[in-house]
Amino acid sequence: MNASAAVAALLDRSHRLGADPRTTNYAGGNTSAKATGPDPVTGAPVDLLWVKGSGGDLGTLTESGLAVLRLDRLRVLADVYPGVDREDEMVAAFAYCVHGPATAAPSIDTAMHGLLAAPHVDHLHPDAGLALACAADGEKLTAECFGDAVLWIPWRRPGFQLGLDIAAAHAAHPQAIGCILGGHGITAWGATSEECEANSLRIIGTAQAFLDEHGRPEPFGPPIPGFEALPAPDRRSRAAALAPHLRALASADSPQVGHFTDDAAVLDFLARAEHPRLAALGTSCPDHFLRTKVRPLVLDRPPTAPLDETVARLHELHSAYRDDYRGYYDRHAAADSPPMRGADPAIVLIPGVGMFSFGRDKQTARVAGEFYLNAINVMRGAEAVSTYAPIEESEKFRIEYWALEEAKLQRMPRPKPLATRVALVTGAGSGIGKAIAHRLAAEGACVVVADRDAASADTVAKELGGPDRALAVTVDVTSEQQIADAFAAAVLAFGGVDLVVNNAGISISKPLLETTADDWDRQHGIMARGSFLVAREAARVLADQGLGGDVVYIVSKNAVFAGPNNIAYSAAKADQAHQVRLLAAELGEHGIRVNGVNPDGVVRGSGIFASGWGAQRAAVYGVPEEKLGEFYAQRTILKREVLPEHVANAVFALVGGDLTHTTGLLVPVDAGVAAAFLR
Known part of the structure; x- marks a missing residue:
């Protein structure tokens, strides 16, 4: 088999084996293939080993994740091996056996693959094989289960000596298809990639059948009264x-x-x-x-x-x-x-x-x-x-x-600023909330994307990287039960919550005489009451957790600046702004910091402006709706338009680790509106 075909077969085999957790664990085990490839300098044929590199995962292995070594140089290491007390030195020697510049770092198990004569080798950690490997009489059980088809290798720490042990056992028992490694796993081999995989699966399947046939029905003993699973x-x-x-x-x-x-x-x-x-x-x-x-x-x-x-x-x-x-x-x-x-x-x-x-x-x-x-x-x-x-x-x-x-x-990369932190962002399915979710995730946080629109929340969570990075929850912030359910989902998904962003909101722009009581109640129900409910549930989790935390309110310039035809929205924002101050004073004893951001004129990408607020405000100011962003920019000191990403930047500045002694602060993100300067 030529080199490219051998590598393709190795990757295919690895993906199949790595797809089943009963066969091996994530990032566990390794597979290899031997074939002939050209010397990059002379073009002469040279015998090579391709083996999964250190830290890789079989199920997602790519060619770049393979270590490639010259077999002649690898095998000659046996002649200079200084003994088990110094076997760790051999790992550094693998670097001098590497073939070509583009190769993954060889793992500690490289010797197991390279010293074996078989062209194809699998080393795996299947549950059934490990059950025999970790049994008190594992050697006897292995003989009963497999006869002389599978060998027993007593426990030895992974390394060069283990590779020598397996190679010697293989040479002495040519009929064997593999071995059980005491306390460790299994190794199988074959003349072809197909035969090697078949032998791996044969060992696993035979071991499982043996356990099923000979095992007693309650190996963990009788039930303990009162310890049964809750509904x-x-x-x-x-x-x-x-x-x-x-x-x-x-x-x-x-x-x-x-x-x-x-x-x-x-x-x-x-x-x-x-x-x-x-x-x-x-x-x-x-x-x-x-x-x-x-x-x-x-x-x-x-x-x-x-x-x-x-x-x-x-x-x-x-x-x-x-x-x-x-x-x-x-x-x-x-x-x-x-x-x-x-x-x-x-x-x-x-x-x-x-x-x-x-x-x-x-x-x-x-x-x-x-x-x-x-x-x-x-x-x-x-x-x-x-x-x-x-x-x-x-x-x-x-x-x-x-x-x-x-x-x-x-060798692991330095963690990002928000690594290990869990953020819950309301209204994160669009606009400012979506931008905040993206920024926090980019800085290493796990993000709970909370929104009334389940489809939008799900889309954003997928954009952020899926279940290991983000969770979508459907939340109407006027519902205490939905908020409690969202926090419960967050702590079950990620262990807890560290950072909560109160962003959900609507905007109703009407003159006083046209503002109904329902308008007022709806505006305050979502923003003033809703942010209070979210903050209250957050405080419960954060206090139980005892690790401090952050609550950030997305408020508005309108909280401090009086504009026309905006009584319900601006009053609700003023309520939120004072919640920041009140909660900063109350929650500080738990190490919880509460701060806010006062944006203004966030038109492009804003869900609120797209839902009719933009048209209403454009009418108030007498400008075309498509020019509203430019209008807001021109009335600022900096003459710059504010985008959702700028608000997200401010949130990160507050929670990213540099402002550890800041609480009760409202940060303007309005490109400079002098009338809204905080006094």
Whole structure:
């Protein structure tokens, strides 16, 4: 097979394997192919290895995500290998085996692929294979399950020596199609890409069939009375009430984004008698515990316990968890170990409710939860046919605080200013709100796009990047229930809320004598009352969370400047402006800052102006509607038109981290209207 065909087949195989979470986890495992390609200098044929690079994901792998190495140079490393105590040095040597300038960084598993004689190799972390790999008598079970078709390789940390072990086993047992790696996963090989994939799936399918046939029916033990899952609505309500408190605990060392799942497998695990013992043992596969930490925090109270008692108990458990994690670090850290990265849990298990997972962003939090769900499946399989026996704690520490893992973390890009922050923006389906949502997302925030128009909110959320970046919620800000539901959806999606922008509004432009009581009530109901209701719900979440936060009101120049034919709108804006001052004074004790922005003349891109306000104001000023923006610009000091993006810039200036000691401020974004200068 020529090089281009080999790469195409490798990518196709990787995508199929990476699409099924039962086969491997996100960013876990690696695949490879060997073929002949031309030397870029001489044009002579050279034997090459293409292998998934460090940090890549099989399901979304592209050619640029492959490391390409010369096999002759890679294999000669075996002759200079200094031994297992210095095997980390071999990773640096991979750089001298790289072929061509455009290649991903080789991963620690490169030796596993390059030293094996087989042309095609898959290394995966399937639940069924891991169940055997993490069973107390995994070697015996592997022989019972596969005979001599699949070999057993005892636990060894990923690296050059593991590659040598697998290569030697393959050479000694040519009939084998792969191996079970104790405490780690599976490796399969084949003469063709198709055969390699078939062998991977054969190992996984055979292992699963063995577990199904020989496993006992209740591997997690009998149900615990009172720990059964709450009905779905009650479960979600309880989760929403707990989420801000849990996020505060998980963020004690550094801010985290959260994710919640009430998957049936999680609920069943937590309802069974053996879950405390198994959870305390922690996960085993390196891919698992690197993302879930050495073990989860598990609540030991039933889901019907009073909320305040549950929260108090979680604080006690969190304190104990942090002490335990510090002890784990102190027991195993050496003089050259990286500093402890934080003692807070990445996984919190709440019986009857579900699992909360945390990370530096939504994707990391979600993937951590997915990995723990895989770990539950592994525990179930191991306990069904044997006893779950993860690798030793000391080995887990060696992986978690591995110098190579630390180097990978240090290579990660610097986080954006609003990374880990969750923003809820009302009226975000169009105009100023949409511009604010886009700016906050561009600066790293997760954004809850709240709007009365569900289709518009959904469109904006998709523009922002979908579920790992944004959530669309349908909200009429005159409805207390819809507002409460929106915040509940936000905390379940992202763990909490840090930043709320009160932007939703309408505008009714009429002279006093033509303004009806209904006009007045509608204008004030949406803007004055609506922003009060949103701020009140925000304050509840922010106070429970205990991490401070920001509330920003999009007010108006009209809050301080009297213009004609505008009594309802301007009075409502004045109400909002004073809410900023009142709430800044009241919420400061919780570390919550409340500020506002006073725009003026935002015509282009404004939903309010497009809905009839523009025509009304144009009539008041006697200019064509299409010239209204120019008219507003010419009456300003700077003679510049104000756009939604300029308002969004001001919001970011208030919440982006530089104005940490500013609250109660109203920032004009009006290109300079002297009559509206704040006094």
